Amino acid sequence: MxxxxxxxxxxAAATPLNQAPVNPHxxxxxxxxxxxxxxxxxxxxxxxxxxxxxxxxxxxxxxxxxxxxxxxxxxxxxxxxxxxxxxxxxxxxxxxxxxxxxxxxxxxxxxxxxxxxxxxxxxxxxxxxxxxxxxxxxxxxxxxxxxxxxxxxxxxxxxxxxxxxxxxxxxxxxxxxxxxxxxxxxxxxxxxxxxxxxxxxxxxxxxxxxxxxxxxxxxxxxxxxxxxxxxxxxxxxxxxxxxxxxxxxxxxxxxxxxxxxxxxxxxxxxxxxxxxxxxxxxxxxxxxxxxxxxxxxxxxxxxxxxxxxxxxxxTNTLPTANHGRYYIYTGYSVSPPILNFFDKNGGLDQFGFPTSMPNYNQGNLVSQRFQKATIQCDLAGKQCKRL
Structure with a gap:
């Protein structure tokens, strides 16, 4: 990928239909x-x-x-x-x-x-x-x-x-x-x-x-x-x-x-x-x-x-460039370390599909919402929990 x-x-301004760009690349x-x-x-x-x-x-x-x-x-x-x-x-x-x-x-x-x-x-x-x-x-x-x-x-x-x-x-x-x-x-x-x-x-x-x-x-x-x-x-x-x-x-x-x-x-x-x-x-x-x-x-x-x-x-997914997983159903991707916690703790059955992009809070905290819960991870301590 x-x-x-x-x-x-x-x-961007509208591009006229029949006008070739100056630099197409x-x-x-x-x-x-x-x-x-x-x-x-x-x-x-x-x-x-x-x-x-x-x-x-x-x-x-x-x-x-x-x-x-x-x-x-x-x-x-x-x-x-x-x-x-x-x-x-x-x-x-x-x-x-x-x-x-x-x-x-x-x-x-x-x-x-x-x-x-x-x-x-x-x-x-x-x-x-x-x-x-x-x-x-x-x-x-x-x-x-x-x-x-x-x-x-x-x-x-x-x-x-x-x-x-x-x-x-x-x-x-x-x-x-x-x-x-x-x-x-x-x-x-x-x-x-x-x-x-x-x-x-x-x-x-x-x-x-x-x-x-x-x-x-x-x-x-x-x-x-x-x-x-x-x-x-x-x-x-x-x-x-x-x-x-x-x-x-x-x-x-x-x-x-x-x-x-x-x-x-x-x-x-x-x-x-x-x-x-x-x-x-x-x-x-x-x-x-x-x-x-x-x-x-x-x-x-x-x-x-x-x-x-x-x-x-x-339930089909596509791999992402950062070793994550893109869920085509909701259009959001999940990446480590949240993905690791997600997989180890029941995945879709326990959390449902992702419903947001990751949110980087104050300090080293990152959280992401799912249908049934939110996962929060401490990037420094590499500890995650369910909220």
């Missing part, structure tokens, strides 16, 4: 919640941004270059909206079909394009963002860019314009490739910009989309693979990426109580815990909600890929 960039409580972190500690994450990199101001609320390895997988498609969608016409007709010609077959992998997620079919660019965008169709990505690239490679060049140019200096594209879909990478910071920038576009925000917030059969193409029922959208309060867009192993990436848009946040986690095996912890902390609302509980009432698409979330429990 590494440390996040240290927070600064100074006030200089961050001022302005935590929105100061009565809870910033949550540790299992992800290799993570980021939390205020959508309205562009302020950085949380950053962990923010500039590390990592595969961004299908979150790539946010840039593909952005260029499609900026340079294309949503009613534009795109025909899957023999040449385009060959291009699609050349630039997708055998295990690709697909929209389901067939040679000879014709779709609108709008339909292709739904096929790109909901089922994460790699074939739709190639079709959009050829249609909007004139050629596959020219579209990739457009992607890299747009990334530079947005100040995404730790991003480089090799394809429009997100397939693993040497030189295809991004960073948590850059994905937050991209998430903020794409989710500020009303068309893309609406598409990304659509759970199910029906494309009726016509004389030009087959019928499609599309289900949004952004699972966070199906259970977390206020989730309203974004894009996940998954390589089918343990590497999960996600960009999530969430609006609650008149606040709009963009969260990013990269290379995590427990995406729901990481993103929930970040969003709970960003909104300062730790009311327990679990995908496991929601899935029992209203099935979440692709829940079987994650064992139906049975391992998501209130």
């Amino acid at each position: 590494g440390l996040s960039v240290q927070p600064n409580t100074a006030t 200089q961050l001022v972190i302005i935590p929105s919640d100061t009565d809870h500690p910033p949550p540790p994450v299992l992800a290799t990199a993570a980021y939390l941004m205020d959508m309205d101001t562009g302020a950085t609320l949380y950053a962990y390895n923010p500039f590390m270059h990592l595969p961004m997988l299908s979150t790539t498609k946010l840039m593909t969608a952005l260029l499609a909206v900026e340079h294309g016409n949503l009613n534009q007709q795109v025909t899957i010609t023999s040449a385009l079909d060959r291009d699609i077959q050349q630039h997708i992998s055998p295990d690709s997620s697909l929209f389901g394009l067939k040679k000879g079919e014709t779709y609108t660019l709008r339909d292709l965008l739904y096929g790109l963002l909901l089922p994460s169709g790699n074939d739709a990505a190639v079709a959009i690239a050829d249609a909007v860019g004139g050629s596959y490679q020219h579209f990739v060049d457009m992607m890299n140019q747009r990334a530079r314009e947005l100040g995404m200096y730790d991003t480089h594209y090799m394809n429009p879909s997100g397939l693993l490739a040497t030189g295809h990478y991004s960073s948590a910071h850059d994905l937050a920038v991209l998430g903020r910009y794409t989710m500020s576009n009303p068309i893309l925000h609406q598409i990304a917030n659509t759970r199910i989309y029906h494309i009726p059969k016509t004389s030009q193409h087959a019928e499609h029922y599309l289900v949004n693979g952004n699972q966070f959208l199906w259970w977390y309060p206020g989730a309203d867009g974004g894009k996940p990426g998954w390589d089918g192993n343990t590497d999960f990436v996600q960009v999530v848009s969430c609006t609650r109580n008149n606040r709009h946040l963009i969260g990013v986690t990269m290379n995590t095996k427990d995406w729901w815990t990481d993103m929930r912890d970040l969003m709970n902390w960003g909104f300062d609302n730790f009311q327990w909600i679990s995908p496991y509980d929601v899935d029992l009432q209203h099935p979440i698409p692709y829940d079987y890929d994650w064992g139906y979330f049975v391992r998501d429990k209130k």
